[in-house]
Amino acid sequence: MKKGDEVEIIAGRNHKGKRGTVLAVNASKGTVIVEGVRTLKKAVRPTEQNPEGGIQEINGPIHISNVKKVG
Template structure:
């Protein structure tokens, strides 16, 4: 596993891409794929099938991942 410049809980700012300028907290780091999930930065709609855990199913909004090179650590 390679070392990354951000970790879970860090405040970051998006410096490239369509979400440039947005800030948020890192909720997940995937060092193998070089991606991070930043809270509230890239909302994605996901179709959820009905199950015991999700009895309603339908569309849920989750945070999508962005490439780790597109964020910089604040502070």
């Protein structure tokens, strides 16, 4: 599996059956980040680039055994 592949989530109570594109692969941890699946909310401190700070939505990792390549 590599960045840009189209995948389907095959396990997991909340995300099973969803499809998306792989944004990143972490081989050492055995996880992938899939676009639009497992969206997490993260509190961010104000910085020069983001002076407002606040809550930011990010894509969370999914174990590689819980996804299958489509097509």
